[in-house]
Amino acid sequence: MTEQHEDSLLGGYRVLDLADEKGLLCGKILGDLGADVIKIERPGGDPARSIGPFYKDIPDPEKSLYWMFCNTSKIGITLNIETADGREIFKKLVKGADIVVESFDPGYMAGLGLAYAELEKINPGIIMTSITPFGQTGPYRDFKTSDLVNWAMGGIMFQTGDTDRSPVWMSPHQSHFFGGSHGASGTMMALFHREMTGEGQHVDVSIQQGCMLALMITAEMWDLVGVITPRTGPYAIRSRGERPPLILPWVVPCKDGYAFVLGGGTSMAKMAGPLMLWALSEGASIDLEAIGQIQKKGYDVFTIPQEVLDSLFEPLLNFIQTKTKKELYEFSVQSGGGSIPSFSADEIMENSQLEVREFWEKVEHPELGDTITYPSAPVKVSEAPWKIRRRAPLIGEHNEEIYEKELGFSKEKLAILKQAKVV
């Protein structure tokens, strides 16, 4: 059923995807690259199907938009690997597979006799990618977590939010998506290794580390100069050695929302130049000489006194408040610099850049009698497209195809397995 005829980066590789919400993105990435991904769900469906939002707000395991997004380009079967029959079937599938992706608690697969060491005996080339909050070993490996817990342990949360309230996260699923994307990279590394040597291996992914890799300079600030990056609300705070830290306006109110004001540094401050000229042309009182200097050199965040910066920014911030997001962005596009708005989903779907680049992909959902627009490839691949190859599977949608046609189970045997809740 996968589009074998079409050129793709991973056509011909088979992936068995046992992951739950922690690792679903990994299989999606591999599938969108053309691998033949079989999503294996427990009978009744994966718990991730209960995560909203839902299609037309109808809570139903076949209508989870979260599920739909995370499982494109996969086919789906149900299988209970906690039963002896289920395990045997899984092992049969492993024989013909290249990659297993799983995100169970560390030790769970071993408890079922399905640890990497066991799978390797069945198929020496098999790659097993395990995506868990902390990795397979270590003092926290058995911690009970959730997306929020992973995010807190990863460090970005501490430095996000208004200073008079608690830290905030960055909307749901981010830690799990890091698990999936790092899992995919690790899997690709292992796949290349196998192509060169014939040898499979275990890829042990830590979601926490994936989150930590997104910390920008937080670790370096502590390691090198002993500064803990704090929450700064809508501001950015630059520590600068002996001098008092500089407070930069960063995300500021505009007429209909918020916009990034282009804080500091050579190139970024230079981008503020055109905005200053625009403000000046509309009567803002900005020192022309200051603009000239900023356009030429930026300003030195390390030495600029706070009062000077504040007086520079004040008329600019007042000016931004009179402009809509649309006006600000159009100006930035035309002038190559300015203020960059904070867009919401509706505005993003109208972004002409994304439209021209065909970033949105229309995916048929015959079961709903509908076509849904999805965000598509994170990289455009010239020879072999990175794209959605099919919508997410329904529960057990491909049981017949896999169990009967591929593994050769008779209808009678399949009926027994169904009644025994194996499939």
Add this chain to the structure above:
Amino acid sequence: MGTRQVLERIKVADFSWWGVAPQACRELAEHGATVVRIESHRHPDGLRTMVPYKDDIPGVDRSAFGAAYNTNKYSISLDFAQPKGLEIAKKLVQWADIFAESNAPGVMAKLGLDYESCKKIKPDIIYFSTCAQGQYGPHHKLALSGAHSMYVAGFGEVTGWPDRGAVWTNTSYTDYISPWYLVTAVIGALLYRRKTGKGMYLDQSQLEAGITFLGPVMLDYAVNRRAATRMGNRIPYAAPHGAYRCQGDERWCVIAVFTDEEWKAFCQVIGNPDWAHDEKFATLLGRKENEDELDRLIEEWTQNYAPEKVMHIMQAAGVPAAVVQNAQDIFEDPQVKHREHFRFLEHKVIGRHAYNAPAYRLSKSPANIWKAGQVLGEDNEYVYKEILGLSDEDISDLVVEGVITTEADLPEITGLY
């Protein structure tokens, strides 16, 4: 040692700078690829001029930000805007399997090092470009940093409190989504080249890569015409689900209760106070309805304990909870230590400092992180002689001609960002 590295024999000509592409190339280098990073003192990587600096003294070789994404690479200083420099750059194209660049669209074409030009030199080259908005389209010329594009991608509208405005996350978020998609695509391209003999061109828009991490939010709008908004730390199907003040200055924990069992265990951990047995908190629906009050009551309890204490006693009872870790916590985190996430390497100017390891461990061909980020041009001798076969005389001529740049070519560096 002695272990085969995944990408040994793979060669990368890394013409990239700033955040995204260098991180992708770092991951390749840490798995055995030979990555030559082509830099110039005339236009040093912007990250080299950003904090934190060793001893807080600005300098192109003093920034840990500038060093962080370049482990295991070989840095050369080369002005390839000059004809002789271009010639050398083209030799590196000939040598390489992978070409990486992250300039503004059009720059490489002007320099004669775009995909079409490189393909003529090396027909099966895998060439990747990554920039804010991709190589074409009505906005492609608007250069954005990751700090901007995360707002264009929608993260600003879903991060923060419902009654407050957008905030800064202190990380240029899309810069940390994009690199791993690139790593995946580049290795996919290597596999494809093995099968077909064909190279290819990869065009990444960091904005597009970023939006994929809001996939469900986009589908919600596409289908339900609902544009997601800031929700603090709450989600519809768990309560409590938030961050709570703990004992100490700026100490916080998170607690997330999804099931009845977890709620019962949670109540037990906090000593079964009377309020916990109030009818209104007995069900998820009740807790959601009274979540403000619930959060306030929980905080009355958490603020008496250190966050580590809360985490450990909650975990012992099977309740998902954690410390909201700051930078220091992360370095002291026993799990992070166990995973050897931070690797301490000796940088020629900065000295011994910490680098991040990959998030995944390969059981049979693990990453080997052995070389710190480089002083600009640190590996000139090795690369020009051993890889490109130039003589000492050639090299000194090129230095005199300003093709191989030196510190004398540096622009005035101020402490920026």
